[in-house]
Amino acid sequence: xxxxxxxxxxxxxxxxxxxxxxxxxxxxxxxxxxxxxxxxxxxxxxxxxxxxxxxxxxxxxxxxxxxxxxxxxxxxxxxxxxxxxxxxxxxxxxxxxxxxxxxxxxxxxxxxxxxxxxxxxxxxxxxxxxxxxxxxxxxxxxxxxxxxxxxxxxxxxxxxxxxxxxxxxxxxxxxxxxxxxxxxxxxxxxxxxxxxxxxxxxxxxxxxxxxxxxxxxxxxxxxxxxxxxxxxxxxxxxxxxxxxxxxxxxxxxxxxxxxxxxxxxxxxxxxxxxxxxxxxxxxxxxxxxxxxxxxxxxxxxxxxxxxxxxxxxxxxxxxxxxxxxxxxxxxxxxxxxxxxxxxxxxxxxxxxxxxxxxxxxxxxxxxxxxxxxxxxxxxxxxxxxxxxxxxxxxxxxxxxxxxxxxxxxxxxxxxxxxxxxxxxxxxxxxxxxxxxxxxxxxxxxxxxxxxxxxxxxxxxxxxxxxxxxxxxxxxxx
Amino acid sequence: xxxxxxxxxxxxxxxxxxxxxxxxxxxxxxxxxxxxxxxxxxxxxxxxxxxxxxxxxxxxxxxxxxxxxxxxxxxxxxxxxxxxxxxxxxxxxxxxxxxxxxxxxxxxxxxxxxxxxxxxxxxxxxxxxxxxxxxxxxxxxxxxxxxxxxxxxxxxxxxxxxxxxxxxxxxxxxxxxxxxxxxxxxxxxxxxxxxxxxxxxxxxxxxxxxxxxxxxxxxxxxxxxxxxxxxxxxxxxxxxxxxxxxxxxxxxxxxxxxxxxxxxxxxxxxxxxxxxxxxxxxxxxxxxxxxxxxx
Numbered sequence: 150x151x152x153x154x155x156x157x158x159x160x161x162x163x164x165x166x167x168x169x170x171x172x173x174x175x176x177x178x179x180x181x182x183x184x185x186x187x188x189x190x191x192x193x194x195x196x197x198x199x200x201x202x203x204x205x206x207x208x209x210x211x212x213x214x215x216x217x218x219x220x221x222x223x224x225x226x227x228x229x230x231x232x233x234x235x236x237x238x239x240x241x242x243x244x245x246x247x248x249x250x251x252x253x254x255x256x257x258x259x260x261x262x263x264x265x266x267x268x269x270x271x272x273x274x275x276x277x278x279x280x281x282x283x284x285x286x287x288x289x290x291x292x293x294x295x296x297x298x299x300x301x302x303x304x305x306x307x308x309x310x311x312x313x314x315x316x317x318x319x320x321x322x323x324x325x326x327x328x329x330x331x332x333x334x335x336x337x338x339x340x341x342x343x344x345x346x347x348x349x350x351x352x353x354x355x356x357x358x359x360x361x362x363x364x365x366x367x368x369x370x371x372x373x374x375x376x377x378x379x380x381x382x383x384x385x386x387x388x389x390x391x392x393x394x395x396x397x398x399x400x401x402x403x404x405x406x407x408x409x410x411x412x413x414x415x416x417x418x419x420x421x422x423x424x425x426x427x428x429x430x431x432x433x434x435x436x437x438x439x440x441x442x443x444x445x446x447x448x449x450x451x452x453x454x455x456x457x458x459x460x461x462x463x464x465x466x467x468x469x470x471x472x473x474x475x476x477x478x479x480x481x482x483x484x485x486x487x488x489x490x491x492x493x494x495x496x497x498x499x500x501x502x503x504x505x506x507x508x509x510x511x512x513x514x515x516x517x518x519x520x521x522x523x524x525x526x527x528x529x530x531x532x533x534x535x536x537x538x539x540x541x542x543x544x545x546x547x548x549x550x551x552x553x554x555x556x557x558x559x560x561x562x563x564x565x566x567x568x569x570x571x572x573x574x575x576x577x578x579x580x581x582x583x584x585x586x587x588x589x590x591x592x593x594x595x596x597x598x599x600x601x602x603x604x605x606x607x608x609x610x611x612x613x614x615x616x617x618x619x620x621x622x623x624x625x626x
Numbered sequence: 627x628x629x630x631x632x633x634x635x636x637x638x639x640x641x642x643x644x645x646x647x648x649x650x651x652x653x654x655x656x657x658x659x660x661x662x663x664x665x666x667x668x669x670x671x672x673x674x675x676x677x678x679x680x681x682x683x684x685x686x687x688x689x690x691x692x693x694x695x696x697x698x699x700x701x702x703x704x705x706x707x708x709x710x711x712x713x714x715x716x717x718x719x720x721x722x723x724x725x726x727x728x729x730x731x732x733x734x735x736x737x738x739x740x741x742x743x744x745x746x747x748x749x750x751x752x753x754x755x756x757x758x759x760x761x762x763x764x765x766x767x768x769x770x771x772x773x774x775x776x777x778x779x780x781x782x783x784x785x786x787x788x789x790x791x792x793x794x795x796x797x798x799x800x801x802x803x804x805x806x807x808x809x810x811x812x813x814x815x816x817x818x819x820x821x822x823x824x825x826x827x828x829x830x831x832x833x834x835x836x837x838x839x840x841x842x843x844x845x846x847x848x849x850x851x852x853x854x855x856x857x858x859x860x861x862x863x864x865x866x867x868x869x870x871x872x873x874x875x876x877x878x879x880x881x882x883x884x885x886x887x888x889x890x891x892x893x894x895x896x897x898x899x900x901x902x903x904x905x906x907x908x909x910x911x912x913x914x915x916x917x918x919x920x921x
Contacts, residue, residue: 169627338629345637364789567794603640610644610781616789 150193152402153355160190161406168410169336176333180307183410187312191275194316198274201239206309208235209284210302213291217298225292232288236281243273248477276316278474282441283309287323289445296323304330311412313403317396319417319437326414334411343594344408349605350591351401356613358579359394362387364614365572368563370538373548377557380569381548385531388538390576393422395622396435401591420587422530422580423508425522427491428501430530438474442467457497464496465489475537480545484536491529507588575612642780649780652796656755659799663807664705665752666799668718669760673726677701678917680812681715681843682735684708688899689859690733691909692811698913704812706735712839713745713766717753719846720762729852733912736840736881737858738898740833740874745770751787815902816895826897829867833874840878855916856881860888860908862897887911 150156164186172182192199212232219225247268254266287308290296299305307330314321369376369384376384400417407414415437424430431439443452450463465486472485495501508523510516532549539545561569586592593601660670677700680690686706695702705718715734722729756763757777767773776783784791806814840856847854858871858881871885888894888911893904900908 336627336630338627338633341630342633345633571794599636599640602637603644606637606641607644607648610641610785611648611793613785614788615785616787616792 150190152399152406153352156193160186165409176331177303179334179410180303180330183311184303184306187307187310187315190312191310191315194275195272198277201274201277202280202310203306205236205239205280205284206306207302208232209288209309210299210305213288213298213305214300216288216291229288229292233285236285236288240277240281242269243271243277245473245477279318279320280309280315282320282438286320286441286445290323296327299323299327301331311407313407313410314414317399317403318435319400319403319415320441321415321437326412329412337411340408340411343590344405346405346593346598346602347401347408347591348405349602349609350593351398351403351405352609353605354394354398354401356615357394357608358575359391359398360614361575361612362391362394362572364565365563365567365569366391366538368565368567369569370548372564373544373551376551376555376569377559377561378552378555379558380561380563381552381555383569383573385535385548385552386576387572389422389527389531389534390579392534392537392622393418394579397421404590416590420507420583422527423523423584423587424526425504425508425519426495426500426526427488427529428495429504430526431488431492438471442471442474446470453496460496461493464492468492479542480536480539483542483545484533487533487536491533645779645781649784652781652784652791653755653758655796655800656791657759659802661802661808662795662799662805663752664707664812665718665721665749667808668705668721668725669756671725673728674722675701675728676703676730678703678731678733679719679722679727679729680704680706680733680735681719682706682733683710683715683739684814684899685737685859686733686735687812687814688816688895689735689905689908690813690912691815691902691905692813694906694909694913695917696811698917700731700917702811704810704814706812707749708814709746710739710749711742711744711746712736712739712837712843713743714749714753715739716839716842716846717750717763717766719843720766721753721760723846723850724760724762729850731853731855731916732843732847733855733857734840734843735859736837736856736878737871737874737885738828738831740837740840740878741831741870743834743837743839747787748790751783751790754783754787755791757783813905815905816899818901819895823864824862824891824894824897825864825866826861827866828861828870831867831870833870833877835877857912858883858885860885860893860900860904862891862894863889864891865897884908884911 150160164182168179168182172178188199188202191202209232212228215228216225216232219228250266250268254264257264287296287299287305291298299308304327308321308323308327311321311326311330366384366388369380370388373381373384397418404414404416417435417437419433419436421430421433424433447463447467450466451459452463453460455463468485468489469482470485472481472483472488475481475484492501508519510519535548536542536545539548563569582592589595593605595601656666657670659666661667678692678695680686680692680702683706687704687708688706690704690706692702692704707714707718719732753763753766754776757767758764764777767776770776772786776786784796844854846852856878858874861868861871868885871883874881875883888900888904888908893900893907895901895904
């Protein structure tokens with residue numbers, strides 16, 4: 150059941166009505182309803198994986214309590230490592246085992262040994278990377294004595310399984326979400342209205358921008374060998390907007406619908422394509438994952454303390470692991486590595502925290518520099534996205550090589566029966582709207598809200614891509 | 627909460643109004659079109675007289691050279707539509723007859739399409755702008771499972787088939803952007819593709835014992851005194867399950883089997899589609915066999 154599906158359009162109002170009109174007596178009944186709804190929502194993909202979700206929830210709930218209760222350090226460590234081991238074990242089996250088995254087999258074959266790897270015939274459970282990271286952060290925080298263990302199983306389950314964030318984040322923290330589920334929520338009109346606006350804007354990003362860009366990006370990436378330079382360049386740009394519209398659109402919908410239940414989720418995107426350097430980009434893209442890795446990996450490794458060599462090592466570790474989190478493929482590893490390479494000069498020159506405020510343009514030379522910085526950061530991210538999108542690293546390299554060697558910068562008729570340049574106007578219009586409202590969560594609220602809402606609805610109805618349906622990209626992670 | 631419910635109600639009303647306005651606007655644009663494709667050409671036309679009309683899928687569209695019929699003094703148009711099934715061929719014929727077309731001979735390509743009686747969405751959707759304006763279109767879709775959605779929910783048809791009749795096609799229709807679909811009296815010649823081994827596998831196909839749309843076409847022809855020529859067209863030699871054509875002949879004895887009329891790979895663009903050279907050779911055979919008197 151996707152947020153932009155008919156089934157969800159029926160499911161969500163039912164849950165909303167029950168939440169505010171039937172189960173509104175106290176926070177326990179509100180939470181219980183949300184848990185039931187979340188488990189139903191999750192089981193719509195594959196009910197068998199519901200057991201995995203419940204088991205993972207119970208494991209972290211129980212080990213969290215045991216860690217807190219244990220007086221001895223060895224016992225605390227035992228429960229801590231049990232939780233970490235089982236959580237990462239599940240992730241390893243479902244997501245990474247086949248990749249490692251295949252890679253090992255290829256390595257052995259390349260040095261002259263015959264090997265046929267034993268592969269698992271398993272489907273990756275939807276959202277496993279997200280809810281595993283919820284559980285991990287919770288257990289680590291208890292172990293580090295940053296938070297108290299949660300003794301109410303329903304409340305804890307809701308923290309892990311809350312359906313707006315269950316399958317593609319944002320990756321919540323116990324310190325942020327648990328306090329909200331521990332109190333009764335009362336209805337707030339302004340918050341609910343803001344939620345609707347954010348949901349609608351997320352839908353625009355998904356069905357108008359992402360899915361439309363996808364038809365062009367797919368037509369180009371899937372036939373990149375026969376594409377000319379302009380098509381390849383445009384394909385990379387279209388994919389950049391596809392993945393941005395898809396994932397930030399999903400996040401907006403998740404945040405928006407959560408507001409309707411009176412719960413605020415962590416902000417996940419902050420107009421990343423207006424970043425002036427890669428460090429800023431990573432403060433604005435998939436914020437909940439970046440901060441997760443920063444808090445639970447980068448800082449424990451020493452962060453920006455220690456020698457330059459250690460800082461460089463930590464930077465590469467965090468980016469490569471982040472790439473690997475996305476999927477078990479060399480392409481994601483290279484994508485992460487490439488971002489680390491982009492980041493390195495900023496780190497060495499201590500310029501990784503120079504662009505903190507929102508970019509501002511006026512009629513001066515500084516603005517020209519800002520524009521050049523934004524464009525060059527966007528182009529660098531496009532290059533990295535090619536690795537993210539390509540099936541293999543070789544494909545990505547050939548794709549990028551093609552931009553410079555396939556000579557012709559001319560219009561080309563694509564496999565989707567459209568011309569390569571056709572979408573530029575839509576993409577440009579989207580960029581201008583985002584730029585105009587970059588200090589807001591979404592562009593609808595404020596003056597002329599009804600008119601802007603109508604324009605967005607018009608765009609969703611008339612410009613959305615529906616017949617060539619695309620799943621949310623991040624569901625596969 | 628009351629304020630919120632009113633806000634939601636307002637949003638729903640805005641959405642419904644937008645759906646209705648867009649439906650009206652899109653339909654108006656499509657109703658005025660007459661040159662984007664074969665369906666809108668027929669819909670917007672008045673009574674025509676044809677010696678030969680050709681219907682079917684791409685295996686009709688790419689295989690019958692209208693000009694060769696015309697050269698023999700036969701007024702011809704190839705209404706074959708790439709990707710279509712017999713649902714669309716039947717509906718297009720009904721639309722022609724609704725517009726009082728006088729047709730002497732109807733060649734219909736019936737081979738692979740006899741294996742199903744489902745509509746081909748890619749082509750059938752092109753009829754949908756006329757759903758509220760043409761009785762035959764409405765009747766044809768009435769039996770479909772999604773008829774109520776298509777007919778009663780404003781703009782649903784344009785959303786569901788957005789890649790065929792959505793914004794992009796609507797815009798091109800509005801600006802009267804030309805297509806090549808009506809060139810060469812509807813015949814679309816294919817060239818030679820890159821050297822590749824011709825092969826096809828149709829072992830899974832089975833002709834239906836009673837294809838309702840083909841039967842409809844037969845009845846319509848009988849009723850309107852049209853000479854019906856149901857023809858199976860050639861496929862490349864290296865086709866697995868080529869006995870499918872014999873099965874069709876057995877189930878529908880009146881169908882003419884010309885699968886073997888053109889054999890060599892050099893006459894094919896792909897296994898299921900002849901190139902222009904093959905199409906000309908094939909059309910000459912058909913003219914010779916069925917239109918001798920005229921010659």
